[in-house]
Amino acid sequence: MSESRNPLKARLRRAERMRQWKAFGLIAPLLGFLLIAFVVPIAAMMLRSVHDTELREVWPNVTEAIGGWHDRTQVPDEAVFAALAADIKASYAQKSLPTAARRLNYDLHNGRSLVFGTARKLPDAAENWTEAVISANQRWADPETWGAVARASGPFTGYFLLAALDRNRTATGKIVKSPPEEALFVGVLERTIVVGLAVTGLCLILGYPVAYLLATLPPNRGNLLMILVLLPFWTSLLVRTAAWVVVLQEHGLVNNALIWLGIIDEPVRLIYNEVGVYVAMTHILLPFMILPLYSVMKAIPPGYVRAARSLGATPTTAFVRVYVPQTLPGIGAGGLLVFIMAIGYYITPALVGGAGDQLISYFIAYYTSSSVNWGLASALGAVLLSATLLLYWVYNRLVGADGVKLG
DSSP: OHHHHHHHHHHHHHHHHHHHHHHHHHHHHHHHHHIIIIIHHHHHHHHHTTBOOHHHHHOHHHHHHGGGOOOTTSOOOHHHHHHHHHHHHHHHHTTOHHHHHHHHHHHSTTHHHHHHHHHHHOOSOOSOHHHHHHHHOGGGGSHHHHHHHHHTSOSBOSHHHHHHTTEEEOTTSOEEEOOTTTOOHHHHHHHHHHHHHHHHHHHHHHHHHHHHHHHHSOHHHHHHHHHHHHGGGGSOHHHHHHHHHHHHSTTSHHHHHHHHTTSOSSOOOOSSSHHHHHHHHHHHHHHHHHHHHHHHHHTSOTHHHHHHHHTTOOHHHHIIIIIHHHTHHHHHHHHHHHHHHHHTOOHHHHHHSOGGGOOHHHHHHIIIIISOOHHHHHHHHHHHHHHHHHHHHHHHHHEETTEEOOO
């Protein structure tokens, strides 16, 4: 009997393996697309935030020699000064000196002028390169200047990630806070999270009644209203944002209506500030809150609320204690979707917000295209990605397989 069953088990295992391979073959194109278009760019961004070979490529001698600089409270020895002089002259002749100047300027105040000023005054030959380099620019007598060279020597560095968190490393290796006049990104990150939470809350307040209405209306009227919810997707994001500039401007529809109703006597500022950012982003992201809520509400049997009312509960009590808890998975999914999209928005805050209302995405775009500081742009992107993953972890802890954990 056992011999007759073994071939059957073997055939079943082969059939199961074939089924698994066929299933994998069906999803392989999608996995390949995600790998090429999603995983690889993110991995490259994360690597760029810690990988730094810009200075090493143009100043190979000094970046190699400075590895033997152990006493960071004193300037390096003569060999390091000689290597610096050789690299400056070589990069000046090869016209690659701007690359070194740009990299040191990230970490060193007026680093560009330091590099070019030294290159102009450096002699062709010297018996003591330490004295010659310091004579060209006295800043080379400061260990902090050499600390910047050491931090930029690569191939890996924590400078960009520290800068994205408003921190820097001294010549001795100690991590300290950036001076208040240089600290920027922590405040921007806090502003980004606050705006994301505020927009998520506004979308929930406005979207919950709409989703409830869509879920409880008869199908013919509910489908008509659903078309109105989806209608904004047929219009470009840029057009919708520009429309709010027209509506909220000083002589726009909102101000004119408020003056006509006698609520205000003169136009109020509703654009190029936080008000414009909140209004425009809430309008754009509202459908992403309504749709998850609607999908959950549509699956809730109406008999639950009727049963609660038949047992003596008031309409308000039945709604709050019976209906709302069943919609918590939709609230969590919609809130997560809206928040993640809000903290990564760039166009809308850039068009309707003021200089002090820009989110972290604005600075990522600035350092990518204008300043061409890819390391800092990647570090800011890594910080934003880490915040998103942390949020997803919190959401995953709150939401279990059977819905939101209420206990």
